[in-house]
Amino acid sequence: MAAARPGKPALVHGPRTTTYGELDATADSWAARLAEAGAGPGSLVPILLPRGPRLVTALLAVLKTGAAYSLLDPDWPPIRLAEVCARLRAPLLVSDAPPAGPGLPAWAPPREPLPPPPGFRPAAVRGADPCTVFFTSGTTGTPKGVVSPHRATARLFRPGGFARFGADTVTALAAPVPWDAFSFELWSALLNGGTCVIVAEPYLSPAALRTAVTRHGTTTVWLTSSLFNMVVDEDPDAFTGLRQVLTGGERLSAPHVRRFLARHPGLTLLNGYGPVESTVFATTHRITAADCDRPSGIPLGRPVPGTEVCVARGDRVCAPGETGEICIAGEGLALRYLGAGALTERRFRTLRLGGRETRVYRSGDLGFLDADGLLHYLGRADRQLKVRGHRIEPAEVERGVERALPAVKYCRVLGRTDDSGTVRDLVAFCVPAQPGDPLEGAAAALHAALPAYQRPAAVVSVAGFPTTARGKLDERALLALVPGPPPAAGPPAGEPPAGGPRGADPVLRAVSGVFRSVLGREQVPLDVPFTALGGTSLDAGRVCARLTRALARPVPLSLLAAHPTAAGLAGRLRAAQPPPRPEATAGGAVPLTPLQVVYLTRHLALPGDRTSHCLLTWVVEGELDRAALRGAVRAVHRRHEALHSVYVPDPRPSALPADVPAPSLEVLPAAAGTDAAIRALRDRLRGELDPLGGEVWRTALVPVAGSRVAVFGCVVHHIAFDGWSEAVLAGDLAAAYNAAREGRKPPGPLPPSLAELHAARAGAGPAAGQLDELVRELTGVPPLAWPAGPGGQDPGGHGSGGDGAPGGREPGARERFSVSFPPGVLPGVDALAARAGVTRFAVLLSQWAASLAETTGQRDFAVGVPVAQRWAQGAERMVGCHLTVVCLRLRGAALGGDAAAVAETGRLVRRALAAQDVSFAEVLASLAPPGNHRPPVYQTLFALQDNASPRLELAGARSRFVRQPYLELPLELHSEFWPGPGGGLRLEVSFRTGAVPPGAAGELTRRLTERLHASARAEAA
Missing domain, CATH: 3.30.559.10 (Chloramphenicol acetyltransferase-like domain)
Known part of the structure; x- marks a missing residue:
């Protein structure tokens, strides 16, 4: 993909876009240096970086060495990081800031781009070779390393599979990095030439989802069922604009699914099932409204490509409708558990399927296949839980609690469910070594010992574990011992009455009210962190979604994380309050x-x-x-x-x-x-x-x-x-x-x-001296003289079919030439940009300027370049005129069309952009002689149009945008590059017939076309 479409966006992270070419070149550079440091075939390399472009680049670099990667969570406590790194027996740790404990040499990815060393070639790998190691909860009390091969991920994205993946796929990259869901989000885009939008928030909150769709055109998202339920509850319209939603990880809530389908009838909703041992998905099911009424719940579906599924009791395959253990076979299976041969043999067994001995993974999930071959889920055969998408073995948490709290003799961890039956959080019931021990400091100790998703929401000291009449643990009796919220009578110190904080501060009232509604409490202290009040990460998402509605402005999860108390959050929101309407x-x-x-x-x-x-x-x-x-x-x-x-x-x-x-x-x-x-x-x-x-x-x-x-x-x-x-x-x-x-x-x-935007811009303005500098630069720009073509006709016949040659003609107004460039032209442009240290825009402008100079014979002229000015918060969601036009004078060294001209053009572009806040009206006023009219500073416009496509996605209909020729042109000639099909470019040269002879416009189009094709041929050679 990097070779075919190097200029196509691969990653989008905030304002930064990384193309396939940039991603591939940087990964090559890093891979060569990782190989020198010891990474290579057979090694397992841990990566400890936050979700972002550097993480993706490092992951690709490790794979290019022939090694397998394992993504670790920077929020894991040091004890878990050290344990995992020891299990990997890695040659090094890829990390910018390695924690104390792992004991591995650290390799920090370079901050500046470096060229690949001469002669570097990525290592060849097979589908059966290890690709990644996922760490998941283990029944023995330690995390299990699941070694997954390359073929396990690649099988998911074959043509005609369970979902639509292609070059137009835009996926939100938002899952926790150690999950196999992160792998799905990443490779569903990169293996198909699509784009990953990297979400900066801790997870895909409703606000983050809206931003991903409206700002970046995201088409595909994966949500755990609990997160899906939260978005449906708090902001169901956040899904608008998507093409497909995949959910799963826990049993789906039929009421939530029903509401989603009613609100978004044209949006594909898929239920995905698969333990990490089968890599992301084993089965999927496109959900319909009728599925919400099935007695056994929404089906898990049918196998994905390269996968077989059966239900077995012991070594016998069950008949349709018979309950048994779900067993999975095929290319998605893990190779083994890392360093756990006995466990591998126990969970990966052999069954006779279709007359042949087949390796299967025994999932521990109970279910049945109906007469139509649909797989249905009925629960677990063991204690395993799913909490907000995280697979949790209570035994591992119990071991962690006992290790972190020496005063605990025995521990039992149970899941606490909500009204829909979904596990909301964990509760640790502890028998202290000394009767009556209050277990002081438990919260701080568990914070240091356990990952966030394994930390119990409550630690309850008990004298012993109650049992049922049959001698089994009485879980209901234990859960009844969990203390409820504090009584409502008499607010504690610093706590206002239940109606809200005293005084007239509407922001504090709103925050306090939302805290209370989400937590289900009549009172909340203003100075106690949200999590300390019992709020989960999904509860935090509800808080932010409700405050976004109440205050009519975004409240991201990161803001609540940085200011976790009601008073702190209100203070931060108050400080950032927008100006009056x-x-x-x-x-x-x-x-x-x-x-x-x-x-x-x-x-x-x-x-x-x-x-x-x-x-x-x-x-x-x-x-x-x-x-x-x-x-x-x-x-x-x-x-x-x-x-x-x-x-x-x-x-x-x-x-x-x-x-x-x-x-x-x-x-x-x-x-x-x-x-x-x-x-x-x-x-x-x-x-x-x-x-x-x-x-x-x-x-x-x-x-x-x-x-x-x-x-x-x-x-x-x-x-x-x-x-x-x-x-x-x-x-x-x-x-x-x-x-x-x-x-x-x-x-x-x-x-x-408009007033808010104007207030945000109020502090902007040109730096001292920029007006004078521009006036000096633009003084004396000569008018652009257009030569007449032979007979006034297009000499090269470069029009394009239906667009006209000229296209879309309206006599006496303007005409247009249009040329499409295949994706193969862009590598030459991008290579020239990389060598000169400039952007693609500067290369295209330089080639256009050289072509115009050759066409007109003029070596000094000016061009107008439109520049978007949407840097104010929220401006990306506004309809309006938020742009300016900067003027560049092109002459001398900028017109040669060679590498030196490209570098000079890049310098001129940077200088013009730095002065974009100078009013061009003031420049014109300073240039115009007394009593004279506006001087002809620029008569042409040049633009690289890279705005998002105006997609009109109407339910029940298909829409296709048609870009029509301009009704009229304000300048004599406009040259614009637009995104073309398959990652190419489309050049449109529009001109006013009364000012520019068609032959001159055609000659400019021909020369520019030849220059760009020549660049492509030079790069290919």
């Missing part, structure tokens, strides 16, 4: 940005101008609910202040949020064919917009006669819109449409207001 500011007006002033000025001077019209078009196939679509338009109109504002020039250019009616959905007569419908929509949306009167967007729908197809589109004035807004608008329209169909409110949270 626009109505609280003087007159409610929000100043326009310099670029918005340009758009407003142009509208005042030329009301019929179309250069600021942004056109979006979708072809929709299926049952389109027009009433829901009208409701979606109204909902999105209310949601985004930029769409319901008036834009006025006096007393200063401002936007005023107002009660502007939403545009109506105009339904045009049916057209004879999709192309005709697109043309009709375009003609209809060419009409004027009026920012001064608050009419900044319009919508229309054109049915296609005799079909279930319609063309839907909208036009938005640039003063309230930009390229980033396309995906935001499409996502919000889809979410509101799907909500309207189901009779519910559209999902939140609301984006920031």
Whole structure:
């Protein structure tokens, strides 16, 4: 994949994107150095890094040496880390900050990229070779190392398997790193050319899920059933925009599944089952509403590729409907337990299946296969528990408690369930060595000895263990001894009455109230950490989800982790409270940005101008609910202040949020064919917009006669819109449409207001001297002179089919050339960028500049480059005009088209971006001689358009976005690179026919095309 699509995003982590080419090159570099340090075939290498790009790179590097990796959790206590590393007998530990105890030489991955050593080649491995070691809870009191081969993971992603995985797959990487679920999330994307969105939060909370979908286009997520239930309870609309949800790890709750299916009827929901010994999944089942009414619960499903499943009693395979132990066979099976031969022989046995002796894993799970071959789960044959997706052997926890608390003679650990029967947490019942010992300091000792998921929520001192009449442990009697929450009478010191904290602080009242509701307590102390009050990690997710709704702004899990008390969290939220809404500011007006002033000025001077019209078009196939679509338009109109504002020039250019009616959905007569419908929509949306009167967007729908197809589109004035807004608008329209169909409110949270964004930008501004520097740089830029082509025709015939050559022509307005570059062109571009230490954008701009210089014969000109300005918190969720245009003067060394030109262009780009806060209006005012008009600083625009695609995912229908040619162009020529199919690029050169001869635009397109193909050939050689 790295060779075929080196520029395609592999990992996304916050603002940082790592391409396949970058990931592969860095992993090669690290692998060579790991091999020198002792890693290689047959070795098992532990990795102790937080979830992030460095962890993924290190994992790949270990595999490239031929070794197997084992991911350790940085939050594990030192005693467990030391125990696990000793079991691995590793040559080294990959870690930035190794803890004391493991006793291994540490290898810290380099912070700066290093080139691979000459001659390095990744080691060859077979499918049966060890790939990874998963550590899970053990019945003997120590963690078990499960050695899994390469084939076990690879089998899951064969074509035509249980789920849809491809180059368009975007997966949230959010599972705890030691889990096999982390392996599933990672490889489901990377083995198929997709993208992993690395979640920074401890787990995929509703807020993190929303961000992953809306900001990064995540299509696929895996959730434990307890986490799935929490999201369904707290924020069911957080799933909107996904393509498939996989859940499991514990028995599913039918009521939660039923509510999910009703809310998201078009979303695939899969139940996945499989112990770690069978690597992620052994069976899956696509859940339907009818499954929620089965007496035995939602089925576990059928085997995944390369897997067999049976139910057995002893050595006899059970008949359909007969209960027995679930046994799993096939390529997904682990090779062995690490250093535990006897255990391996006991759990991995041989059964006669289909007339042959077959190695199987005896899972300890009870179930049956029905007459249709569906596997059903009935419980455990032993004490094993699942808590929030973690597999727990109580014996291991008991051993840990006894080891950490010397005053304990005997310990028994039980699971405490919630109303749905899911194990909520653990309780340790301890018999002290000295009767009456209060077991002081137990919490601190267990914190240091046990991983978080194994720590008991309560430690109860008992004189002995009660038994039933048959002499078995009476678990119900033990659990009845667990103390409940403190009585409600008389608040403790520092605790306000049950109605909430004293005083008028609404934030503290909200936090305290949410703490109480989640914990089910009438009172909560304000200075006691949430976990000390009995809150679990999932409870923390509920707190953050409810506060996000109550305060109408994101409250991430990391914020609660850093400020765990009600008082502390409220104080942090209060300190970060957003500024007043626009109505609280003087007159409610929000100043326009310099670029918005340009758009407003142009509208005042030329009301019929179309250069600021942004056109979006979708072809929709299926049952389109027009009433829901009208409701979606109204909902999105209310949601985004930029769409319901008036834009006025006096007393200063401002936007005023107002009660502007939403545009109506105009339904045009049916057209004879999709192309005709697109043309009709375009003609209809060419009409004027009026920012001064608050009419900044319009919508229309054109049915296609005799079909279930319609063309839907909208036009938005640039003063309230930009390229980033396309995906935001499409996502919000889809979410509101799907909500309207189901009779519910559209999902939140609301984006920031215009005033909030303006306040966030208030501290920004140009550095001293930048205006003068820009004026000096741009003084004397000559006008760009276009040569006439032969007969005014395109000399090379480089138009592209339906797009036109020129494409999408409207006489007297503008024309367009379009060229598609296959993925193989990008390696040359990226290699040149890497050698010059610049970005892909700088290489493309440099090649374009050289081509323009050759076309025009001019060695000095300027170009405008649009730059998104969405760095303020929450701005990524806003529809609006949040960008500027920087001006680069290209001359001399920047026009050679060689490596030196690329480096010089990169320097110019960096300098321009550093000065992006300088108002270009001020630059123009300083450049213009007294009494003269605007000088011709730049007449062309160049852009690498890498915004998310505007996906309109309507329930019950399929939508395809169609990017139409611009209605009009503000500049003489626009050159834009867009993402192309399969990871390639598409070049579009649009130009005004009254200014640029088609022959000149065609010559520019031809020269640039040849340059990029030449780069690809040079790299291949």
